[in-house]
Amino acid sequence: MAVKILTEHINVPGINTFDVYRKMGGYAAVEKALKKMTPEEIVEEVKKSGVRGRGGAGFPMGMKWSFLAKPEGVPRYLVCNADESEPGTFKDHFLMREIPHLLIEGMIVSSFALGANKSFIYVRGELMYVIQILEKAIAEAKAAGFLGKNILGSSYDLELVVQPGGGAYICGEETALLESLEGKRGNPRNKPPFPAVKGLYQSPTVVNNVESIANTPWIVNNGGDAYASLGVGRSTGTKLISASGHINKPGVYEIPLGITVEDFIYADEWCGGIRPGHHLKAVIAGGSSVPILPANLILNLANGDKRLMTYESLSDGGFATGTMLGSGGFIAMDETSCVVRNTWTFARFYHHESCGQCSPCREGTGWMDKVLERIEHGKGNMHDIDLLVDVAKKIEGNTICPLGDAAAWPVASAIRHFRDEFEWHVKHPQEATQPGAVYRGAMELV
Amino acid sequence: MTDTTTPITFTPERLAKAQEIIARYPAGKQKSALLPLLHLAQEQYGWVSSDVMDYVAGLLSILPIEVYEVASFYTMFHLDPVGKHVIEYCRTGPCCLMGGEDVYGHLKQKLGIDTGETTPDGKFTLKEVECLAACGWGPVFQIREKYYMNLTNGKVDEIIEELSKD
Numbered sequence: 001m002a003v004k005i006l007t008e009h010i011n012v013p014g015i016n017t018f019d020v021y022r023k024m025g026g027y028a029a030v031e032k033a034l035k036k037m038t039p040e041e042i043v044e045e046v047k048k049s050g051v052r053g054r055g056g057a058g059f060p061m062g063m064k065w066s067f068l069a070k071p072e073g074v075p076r077y078l079v080c081n082a083d084e085s086e087p088g089t090f091k092d093h094f095l096m097r098e099i100p101h102l103l104i105e106g107m108i109v110s111s112f113a114l115g116a117n118k119s120f121i122y123v124r125g126e127l128m129y130v131i132q133i134l135e136k137a138i139a140e141a142k143a144a145g146f147l148g149k150n151i152l153g154s155s156y157d158l159e160l161v162v163q164p165g166g167g168a169y170i171c172g173e174e175t176a177l178l179e180s181l182e183g184k185r186g187n188p189r190n191k192p193p194f195p196a197v198k199g200l201y202q203s204p205t206v207v208n209n210v211e212s213i214a215n216t217p218w219i220v221n222n223g224g225d226a227y228a229s230l231g232v233g234r235s236t237g238t239k240l241i242s243a244s245g246h247i248n249k250p251g252v253y254e255i256p257l258g259i260t261v262e263d264f265i266y267a268d269e270w271c272g273g274i275r276p277g278h279h280l281k282a283v284i285a286g287g288s289s290v291p292i293l294p295a296n297l298i299l300n301l302a303n304g305d306k307r308l309m310t311y312e313s314l315s316d317g318g319f320a321t322g323t324m325l326g327s328g329g330f331i332a333m334d335e336t337s338c339v340v341r342n343t344w345t346f347a348r349f350y351h352h353e354s355c356g357q358c359s360p361c362r363e364g365t366g367w368m369d370k371v372l373e374r375i376e377h378g379k380g381n382m383h384d385i386d387l388l389v390d391v392a393k394k395i396e397g398n399t400i401c402p403l404g405d406a407a408a409w410p411v412a413s414a415i416r417h418f419r420d421e422f423e424w425h426v427k428h429p430q431e432a433t434q435p436g437a438v439y440r441g442a443m444e445l446v
Numbered sequence: 447m448t449d450t451t452t453p454i455t456f457t458p459e460r461l462a463k464a465q466e467i468i469a470r471y472p473a474g475k476q477k478s479a480l481l482p483l484l485h486l487a488q489e490q491y492g493w494v495s496s497d498v499m500d501y502v503a504g505l506l507s508i509l510p511i512e513v514y515e516v517a518s519f520y521t522m523f524h525l526d527p528v529g530k531h532v533i534e535y536c537r538t539g540p541c542c543l544m545g546g547e548d549v550y551g552h553l554k555q556k557l558g559i560d561t562g563e564t565t566p567d568g569k570f571t572l573k574e575v576e577c578l579a580a581c582g583w584g585p586v587f588q589i590r591e592k593y594y595m596n597l598t599n600g601k602v603d604e605i606i607e608e609l610s611k612d
Contacts, residue, residue, distance in 0.1 A: 075472070087538045087577040118472070125485065125522050126534075126578055128591035161470045166481045166520025169576065183477035183512075185519040201475055242582060244540045250582035288539060288577075329581070331540055345539045349576050355519075 002256040005218045005238050010098050018140035021101040029217035033109045034154045042113035048224025050236035055209030056327040058311050067196040069204040077205040078111045078119040085169040087288035088329025091240035092210035094252040096130050100137035106213035109220050111158050118159045125164040134162050169353035173401045174207040187357045188401035211240050232258035235310035239328050246334035248272035260306045262299050278334040279445035286326020288346045289406035291413030293323050295446040335445050338438045339421050343414040344372035350407030361404040364395040368411050378429025385422050454501040476506050493524035529564040529571035531609050535587035538577040546585035552599040
């Protein structure tokens with residue numbers, strides 16, 4: 001059995017309560033951190049672990065922590081990004097709902113390591129029921145002396161605040177999140193200055209994803225080297241994958257980084273294969289923003305080797321033949337799926353979620369939404385396909401935050417790999433607009 | 447609908463809750479309480495009218511425009527009156543792959559309204575929203591804080607019939 005860092009006890013009855021969580025060894029990391037370690041030692045262990053940001057960007061967490069400025073007399077903040085909104089991604093939702101104390105414990109050791117005395121968990125507002133679960137967990141931890149003043153008799157004080165969002169994908173971008181936490185519209189900030197220097201209330205701030213923070217208790221307990229020994233190369237540890245779409249067992253899986261994509265899709269331990277009687281057509285491996293790949297390319301690299309569930313292997317081949325691990329939002333599509341329609345729903349999503357600050361994104365996402373809508377509804381022309389590629393190119397890299405790129409990549413990659421299907425919609429509008437009509441051309445299914 | 451004859455004010459419980467929320471943030475940073483207070487206001491009134499926004503601005507000692515610009519940015523806040531039960535259904539890719547469009551079509555037919563509309567009896571409002579972070583359990587809709595997952599036409603019927611009773 002593979003090592004489970006986050007979900008080992010997730011099925012234990014009552015694990016959402018303090019008592020059961022504690023009985024299963026919970027909060028041991030807080031005791032160890034506060035009694036036996038210095039903040040610097042914890043940062044060092046996290047650096048050694050090689051754990052990378054689990055929200056999607058994959059930036060080394062320890063390095064992010066080490067950038068935190070520490071001017072005298074200025075408060076520092078840790079903010080947990082629980083604004084999970086990337087289509088295809090629901091792992092943080094699952095983790096917070098099932099085992100809330102893991103995040104609370106991670107917040108305590110991480111806040112101690114960073115020297116923060118007030119830390120925030122920014123949860124997307126739609127998950128109000130999860131906010132209630134977290135607030136209950138915080139109250140339990142506080143009653144047991146793990147939060148508040150002089151935690152476990154030490155000189156360390158910490159208060160945790162759970163903040164609801166208001167329904168805006170853009171607030172998952174860390175500077176938009178900080179704006180939102182300050183009670184403003186979620187418009188991303190220009191960088192520099194980076195949050196590590198001027199973040200929440202213009203103070204040094206670290207923003208980390210739920211899953212990233214949830215890894216820290218294990219790292220404190222077992223050491224960074226033990227964490228780094230799991231996984232493959234620079235993809236250390238485990239990763240929560242949100243699996244959705246046409247698989248037999250949708251859900252959240254904690255995988256050791258390094259298993260093959262094929263195993264992940266077909267093994268009974270994970271997704272259990274494509275639903276009966278159907279075949280895999282395409283996969284979006286890391287949330288809606290990452291390039292879509294046809295079945296043969298998600299399972300195998302361009303050189304024929306098996307593709308692995310790691311940051312490096314999934315991006316092997318660049319955007320020509322690869323994709324990204326992203327947030328781990330793994331969407332499997334069988335032959336009944338229409339790539340044009342799916343691309344359109346994503347384009348509509350980005351159009352809806354663009355904050356409107358940068359013209360290429362505000363205007364470009366609207367163009368892509370409208371052009372895709374007309375192709376999908378049999379009103380497109382051949383020039384539209386190139387127009388989409390052109391608009392995507394003009395958004396990419398030309399915006400303050402990565403939402404522009406996130407909107408461009410799905411469209412560009414869908415046309416790169418499924419151009420036939422777009423052309424079929426243009427050439428056969430009547431056929432393509434029949435209910436449930438899907439292109440069944442020369443595409444390779446697995 | 448907001449009763450315009452009585453002045454806007456939080457119930458005593460909500461007012462106490464609002465004060466507790468405001469005290470969470472560092473001194474002078476009370477504007478951080480804006481989103482939580484708007485949620486609290488919507489919970490009480492069902493939607494966020496300009497009178498409600500003015501009231502929240504007063505509680506936080508900020509300008510009304512600072513509330514308007516925020517309330518209009520975040521899609522969870524209803525700036526117009528809504529029905530008793532607001533059904534917010536996810537229209538994004540993964541829910542569509544799981545047959546969401548058929549289920550939502552059935553839902554619209556059952557209620558006799560389209561997205562953005564309210565039933566004549568004021569019981570249901572339909573609202574189309576983007577990804578609710580429940581893709582593996584789709585199709586999904588949300589009514590207040592409750593998630594309804596793995597929806598089928600049959601399940602939709604049961605939910606609507608249950609909610610129609612009160």
